[in-house]
Amino acid sequence: MSRSGAEIQSNETQSKFIQERVAAVEKNFGQLCETLSSYTRKTARIRDKGDQLSKDLISYTESDNLNPSSKRSLTELAHTISAIQDYRQAQVTRLEAKVVEPLSNYGLKCKHTKADLKAAFTAREKESKLRKKYDASRAKGDQRAVHQLETQLQKASVDASRTSRNLEQQMDKFELEKLKDMKKTLTEFVNIEMVFHAKALEMYTECFQVLTTLDVDEDIQEFRSKMQPANSANRMTMARSASSSSLNSNQPSLSNTPRNERQSTVPRRPMQNGGVGDMDDDDDDDDDDDDDDDDDDDEEEEEDDDEDETELETERSVGKNKPVRR
Structure with missing residues (x-):
């Protein structure tokens, strides 16, 4: 028994809806997959930069021998940052396995759905052609051709109906899996990020505590002791004493003249009549x-x-x- 025109029209509308839906899922999931793949690659680059930062800190502490407090703190900081990158590596691995890969599989699922949709369209197109031939034969009154075409039309209608039902069931399953997979994938993404950042917060707290133990006063005192050795103060004192003595030797004074010489050089005045006169x-x-x-x-x-x-x-x-x- 062939299908009515209303059923055929309904199936065509349904097929168009399914086709648009599959195209939208393919586009949106493809964009999500591309973005999350880029996110994962950039996270891996941050991991590499973190490892490089740890190496640079170690190299700095090995070359600096004047700041003991900084050397201890920065060495411990470098090891902690390196440990954080290990957790970031686990984050990258989980993102690739539980987020990016499931989304990338939707490209293949959408491809299979499109193939099934194409088969349904082929069956409906075959049914439509046979119906046109059947109507033309009936108009001519060729009963033999009408009988043959009627048998073929019934068979084509059954195939088209079966294909439409299978497509409907498959599309329902596709939509259900899409919703579940989207929920699961994004939940995994959030969970992975929460686990990493919770552990990273713990490790960065340790980094902060390590940096608070860095004693700036101790390091600057060590630097000053290396820049100004203990005997340098004595050398500066001796230099100042020598300079002061040189200046004093170039300034003659009465204190440098012996007392007997000063007395011998004083001219003596003779006293008249050996007496002392009045001041008039x-x-x-x-x-x-x-x-x-x-x-x-x-x-x-x-x-x-x-x-x-x-x-x-x-x-x-x-x-x-x-x-x-x-």
């Missing part, structure tokens, strides 16, 4: 005469002691401070 106007005239005599004595001393400049300065100083006659 007559004494002022005598003082002027005495000053002239002192100047003459100074000129004689300059001629005799021209080579000894220090002694000459002493004589002049003492001559100006001569005792006042009473």
Whole structure:
């Protein structure tokens, strides 16, 4: 028994809906698969950079011998960061196995569904052609051809109906699996990320605690002790003492002249009548005469002691401070 026109129209609408649905799933799941694959590759690159960071820290600590506190802390930090990359490697492996691979399989599933859809379309197209021939034969009144075409049309209708039912069942199964797989895949993705970040948070907490033990004062004191050795302070003290002595030797003073020499160079004034006079106007005239005599004595001393400049300065100083006659 052949199908009615309404059934054929309904099946065509259904086939079109299935075709659009499969195309949408193929596009969306393909985009998800591509994005998550890129996410996994970038996570692997972060793992590689983390390993490189750990190696650089180890190399730094091996080359630096002036900061003992930094050396201890950075060495432990490098080992902890390396351990984090081990967990990141596990994250990459799980993403590839439980997220990327299931999504990539949907390309093959969509391909099989399209093949089944094509078979259904072929059966319906065959049924449509036989129906047209059957109608043409009936219009001509060729009973023999009508009888043969009617038998073929019934068989084609049965095949088309069976194909449509199989396609409907297969599409229902495809949609159900798609929903379950999408839920499972994204749940696995979130779970993998939660496990990694929970462990990474624990490890990074250890990194933070390690860095808090880094004693900056200890390291800077060690650096200063290497930059300024203990004997450098003594050398600086000796240099300052030598410089001070050199400056003092270039400044002559009375303290460098012996007392007996200072006394011998002082000119003696003769006292008149062996007495002491009053301080009045007559004494002022005598003082002027005495000053002239002192100047003459100074000129004689300059001629005799021209080579000894220090002694000459002493004589002049003492001559100006001569005792006042009473």
